[in-house]
Amino acid sequence: MKKFFSRLLALSLAAAMTVSLSSCGKKGEPSTSGSVSGSTGTSTSTKSDKFPNSTITILVGFSAGSGTDLGARLLANSLSDVLGVPVVVENSPGSGSWLVWNQLIKNTEPDGYTLAAINHNFALGKYDPDTPREFTLDDVTLLASQAIDPNLMAIRADETRFTDFESFVKYAQENDVFVAVQTVGITDGDATMTEWLRKEFGCKINLVPVDSASDGRTMFIAGDVDVYFASVGDVYTYVQEGTMKATVVFNSERSSSLPDVPTIYELGYDSAISAYSARGYCCPKGTDPEIVEILTNAMVEAMERPEHQEQLAALGVQSHITTGQDFYDLLNSQLTNRLNIWGIEG
Numbered sequence: 001m002k003k004f005f006s007r008l009l010a011l012s013l014a015a016a017m018t019v020s021l022s023s024c025g026k027k028g029e030p031s032t033s034g035s036v037s038g039s040t041g042t043s044t045s046t047k048s049d050k051f052p053n054s055t056i057t058i059l060v061g062f063s064a065g066s067g068t069d070l071g072a073r074l075l076a077n078s079l080s081d082v083l084g085v086p087v088v089v090e091n092s093p094g095s096g097s098w099l100v101w102n103q104l105i106k107n108t109e110p111d112g113y114t115l116a117a118i119n120h121n122f123a124l125g126k127y128d129p130d131t132p133r134e135f136t137l138d139d140v141t142l143l144a145s146q147a148i149d150p151n152l153m154a155i156r157a158d159e160t161r162f163t164d165f166e167s168f169v170k171y172a173q174e175n176d177v178f179v180a181v182q183t184v185g186i187t188d189g190d191a192t193m194t195e196w197l198r199k200e201f202g203c204k205i206n207l208v209p210v211d212s213a214s215d216g217r218t219m220f221i222a223g224d225v226d227v228y229f230a231s232v233g234d235v236y237t238y239v240q241e242g243t244m245k246a247t248v249v250f251n252s253e254r255s256s257s258l259p260d261v262p263t264i265y266e267l268g269y270d271s272a273i274s275a276y277s278a279r280g281y282c283c284p285k286g287t288d289p290e291i292v293e294i295l296t297n298a299m300v301e302a303m304e305r306p307e308h309q310e311q312l313a314a315l316g317v318q319s320h321i322t323t324g325q326d327f328y329d330l331l332n333s334q335l336t337n338r339l340n341i342w343g344i345e346g
């Protein structure tokens with residue numbers, strides 16, 4: 001499993017470098033089981049004569065090696081087999097993926113050949129107090145969700161200042177600690193968890209902005225930040241090899257990938273919220289409905305393939321396939337709780 005992850009990460013980095021060089025010339029908590037809801041169930045084995053007939057690009061607004069990036073590359077491989085055309089991933093990290101989302105909405109032809117990875121942060125963008133975004137989920141066409149990845153807190157395996165979540169809270173009440181986060185407001189689950197800790201316990205937490213979870217992980221491994229708030233998929237292989245220790249999962253259910261790690265509620269912190277990365281894909285508004293249907297059905301077919309499910313599991317990521325209104329509701333499902341933590345009126 002570790003060898004698979006290492007090979008996939010190497011391929012991700014190589015692909016991202018290739019793309020970079022070429023560009024220079026309604027509510028409620030979803031289950032984390034691998035269930036499918038909202039699927040049309042239509043097979044894509046009979047291809048359209050008109051679409052697709054050339055390469056499809058998936059834009060990813062996070063760095064190569066991030067959970068979103070790795071998931072997109074797994075999908076690209078399966079989707080290429082289903083549709084019979086090349087599917088490539090192009091990384092353009094920055095602004096918590098809003099560089100990519102703005103590009104998709106403002107500067108992308110709605111022809112079905114350019115898609116984008118999307119997550120719950122998109123739905124929260126308009127509430128960002130520092131950089132409120134003008135777009136909502138109604139400004140894109142949703143295709144299908146791929147996974148849910150619960151948030152957690154990890155420490156280094158050789159950490160001695162604190163050994164679990166409770167001792168970290170006590171330490172952070174008396175000492176400054178540093179945490180790397182993708183954004184410093186409501187649109188980042190890591191920042192939201194630290195905001196809860198500051199408000200609930202008076203923890204002294206300083207946020208260090210980074211472009212993606214993989215960048216934060218690099219800083220954490222190097223010792224530049226004290227703890228790592230991320231998703232299960234971001235730490236899974238490191239926990240397995242013993243270089244990191246997952247202390248708590250911010251969810252009502254234990255992670256099937258890390259079943260020995262307690263939930264925040266099991267530790268008795270009932271005021272906490274469930275937090276997770278809900279990931280999927282979208283295309284520009286105005287894309288022909290027939291093309292949308294072809295893409296949606298193809299994605300569901302690709303994601304349901306046993307090999308795709310196994311590869312996600314090897315990354316520690318839990319499959320969660322939805323389409324239509326169910327996908328829309330999934331992306332919106334954390335809004336109320338996050339607004340409450342940040343004291344923002346919806």
